[in-house]
Amino acid sequence: MDAPGARQPWLGKLVGVIAGFLLLRAEPVLGALVGLLLGHAVDAGWFRGPRREDPYRVLGLSADADDAQVELARRRLLAKFHPDRAADAHAREDAERQTRVINTAYDRIRALRQSDRPR
Numbered sequence: 001m002d003a004p005g006a007r008q009p010w011l012g013k014l015v016g017v018i019a020g021f022l023l024l025r026a027e028p029v030l031g032a033l034v035g036l037l038l039g040h041a042v043d044a045g046w047f048r049g050p051r052r053e054d055p056y057r058v059l060g061l062s063a064d065a066d067d068a069q070v071e072l073a074r075r076r077l078l079a080k081f082h083p084d085r086a087a088d089a090h091a092r093e094d095a096e097r098q099t100r101v102i103n104t105a106y107d108r109i110r111a112l113r114q115s116d117r118p119r
Contacts, residue, residue, distance in 0.1 A: 041109070053105070055108040060073055
C-alpha cells in the first residue's frame with residue numbers, strides 16, 4: 001500500500017496524454033505525444049525545485065535533539081572544518097564551503113524551531 005498522498009508513477013503521463021489529446025484536437029496524436037512527454041517530465045520530477053538537505057543530518061543529529069546538542073554539534077563541526085586548518089588552497093575552499101553548509105543548516109534549524117514555538 002502506498003503512503004497517503006503519494007502519487008502513482010504513471011499518473012502524470014496519463015493526465016498529460018489526455019490533456020494533450022484534448023488541447024490539440026486537430027492533431028490528437030501529436031497532442032498525446034507532447035502530453036506524454038510532459039507527463040513523464042512531471043513524474044520524473046524535472047519541474048521540482050532543488051531539494052534541500054535535511055539540516056539535522058548535516059549536523060549529524062536526529063530531529064529530537066535539543067538546542068544544546070544542536071549548538072554543540074555546530075561548534076564541533078566548525079572546529080573540524082575551520083578554513084585556517086586547511087593545508088592548501090583547495091582544502092581551504094572545501095573547508096569554506098563546508099562551513100557555509102554547516103552554518104546554513106544551523107540557521108535553518110533555528111528558524112524552524114522559532115516558527116514552532118508558541119508566541
